[in-house]
Amino acid sequence: MGKLFAIADLHFDGMQDKPMGVFGSNWENHIEKIISNWQEVVSDEDIVLVPGDISWAMYLKEALADLRTIHELPGKKVLLRGNHDFWWERIKYLNSLYDNMMFLQNNSFCFEKFCICGSRGWICPGSKNFEEKDMKIFTREVARLELSLQSVNSDRDIIVMMHYPPFNESNEENEIIEMLNKYGVKKVVYGHLHDKYSFENTIIGEKWGIGFQLVSADYLNFTPVEVKYD
Secondary structure, eight states, rough: OOOOOEOOOOOOOSSSOOOGGGGGGGTTTTTHHHHHHHHHHOOOOOOOEEEEEOOOSSHHHHHHHHHHHHHHHEEEEEEETTTTTTOOOOOHHTTTTTTTTEESSOEEEEEEEEEEEEEEEEEOOTTTOOOOOHHHHHHHHHHHHHHHHTOOOOSEEEEEEEEOOSOTTTOOOHHHHHHHHHOOOOOEEOOOSSSSHHHHHHHEETTTTEEEEEOBBBTTTTOOOOOOOO
């Protein structure tokens, strides 16, 4: 087995008119940047985690061209749903599409040295925009994370991928952190964040005995980053 990489928030176009340049000049031609950088750093022996916001497509048929593009890139890929992945459906069918792409939902994937678990997550209690209706979604994501963690039948290290950061803006502990500690998770990769303030104020590094790594594409200058898990 080769190296482990991660990159979130690909935001491939999904046959939609979504020019990402409106979010900053660094997003101009971002798809070409991601493809070129991916081909430069990732080999076919490597594994790449893609924790959400994969395609702007609204329906699976619109996302297929983007999924084929990812399929053709080097490495094995583990993909997770983000808040913009409205095309995501029928997990069994998604997992039948490509032999080098694995879709994570209430399940896990084990490799030689580690197992990959995760869930999309949601904005956490205590967040400034958290409302009563968000608690139902947050609680569901906690349950999905536990289903994924419970599916591991191995003593290998567990790496968790989430789309949302598993804490609020004040970086407070919550049920997700308790769940990660319960199952002995030592590494979490997450995305979703896209502005300088968030980059500077989120958790990057170790807290609560867990190593957190931000892997939003723009934070990584649109280049998959190696994930260290030892």
